[in-house]
Amino acid sequence: MADSARVGGTSVASGVTYAVAAGTEGGPAAPYSPAGVGQAATVGATGRQDKKPAFSDRGSAVDPFAPAVSITSASAAGTTGRATHPGASTASPHGAGAAAPHLAEHRRAAPEQVANALVRGAADEKVTGRGPGSPNRPPQVPRRWRHGRRPPVTARRGGTGGRGSGPARDGSVPHGRGRSCVSTYA
Known part of the structure; x- marks a missing residue:
């Protein structure tokens, strides 16, 4: 955990917010990295009817829970490929x-203020x-953002600082003044 805490601490100090997977051991999330990094928003997994599946880590290190069972996402099978994945790593993007x-x-x-707001909301x-x-508590998007309003996004392209409409190659989506939100898992 020391390496993740050191690296995370450096980027957190520069304003990067992390949403990380709680883990898939079915036990406490706190002893593991990156879930145990206190400045990160650690997201546990839920399935149908907002029930925690046996594989999801739990405990006081978990901030919110989010959907992570039978999540359909893009795959490496081509530009239109799809795959269905289970696991806590599919909860952190939520x-x-x-x-x-x-x-x-x-x-x-x-980052700590963002994580606290995520829990409060x-x-x-x-x-x-x-x-x-x-x-x-599962996370939810504020009502004022649910009906077509989109957050303003200025994204880097390949870390060059260019303006675009999508995430950078590292997965981060900067929101002005160097602030980013990154979803990650180990």
């Missing part, structure tokens, strides 16, 4: 997506079977 509007409206927010009393010490 956390990053829910954090993006806060970053858009609070461009100088520190999460839905209450939704996650069943979550385990001891785990939150009962």
